[in-house]
Amino acid sequence: MAAASRANENDGWIQMFPVCLEDDGMISFQDDSGLESDSWKRSKKCSELQIFRNIENYILIVKLESPEKQKAAFEYMTIQDRNDESGIRFTIQSYKDTVPRCESVALIVSKDNKTYCLRTVKQANGEMQVMFQERNIPERISGERSEFIFFKIPFSEGDDKYFKFETTLEQGCFLAFERSENSHTRRLIMKRVQNKDEVDETTKFSHSSE
Template sequence: MAHPTDQADAARFEIINYLEMQKASGIRFNIHSYKDTTPRGYPVAFTTQLNSMTYYMYVERRGDNMRVAFKNGNLPTQINGDRSDILFFQRPFSKGSRKFFMFESTLEKDHFLAFEKDRTTNTSRLIVKKTKAKEKVDEAVKIHYSAS
């Protein structure tokens, strides 16, 4: 469950069952692809719907830290430049994988979307994590992609 209107807890994911998932908004994320004039990866952006409103996900820099946040509105049809707070390069998590991906921020090399578990609330938080993808397998940046 994404909570885009609560900036203190912008992307917390609760464990829910399939029936709850069908009824709730703010759960499904849509992946939107963009064309890149200088191919460096597969550029994508994310949106979600909550209470009949569309929110797009972006990376926000606060000092040395980066975090995931949401803004109400639609994605632009075109993005100029080679870096954007809403664009991520979609990469396979492992060679030949079609189910699991990593999403690297175009703002900062080696910064990926990742999940961080909160053991006290049994939820996971979507974060931006610095990791060298090729040096060590980091399961936190492994994200399942379902076309349904």
């Protein structure tokens, strides 16, 4: 068995895949049908029942019944609140990227016996919004950008507790929380961080099973 490569001149990457030399001298390519440039494929790595928190220790909860439908917010919750509430336990599903970059993930949540995927939507005016779409997680996503895929990035170098989540739709646009003067909740939003070295703690999140 040997290895062959396929190059993409525009992206500057080389993809390797195995080839076999048959008895009659013919060459066959293994798993070539499953290879696709600029795409994600669901991996076996998956963290289930994860509770997201911001730096204030507020918990992320899906707010489908809110005036702004299919949104989410961070709220203060007691242990009893967490036990009684649905829509706070997320699945972090990892994806394999044909162009390896940061860790690629999709965020899924169950609420009222339904499954929702977190998605980023770019409006006509260029504004980015967070939405939830009722659907199962996709097995494969084509293209180099996806409304369902986020890059999970350590908030600071070597940090294994706090992360930021950058949408693959637009570089420098992250999940963040927004404070409101008239509410104790912190709305989940998309936020542009212009300087990659800027420390913006509204984009700083942790997650755990409790």
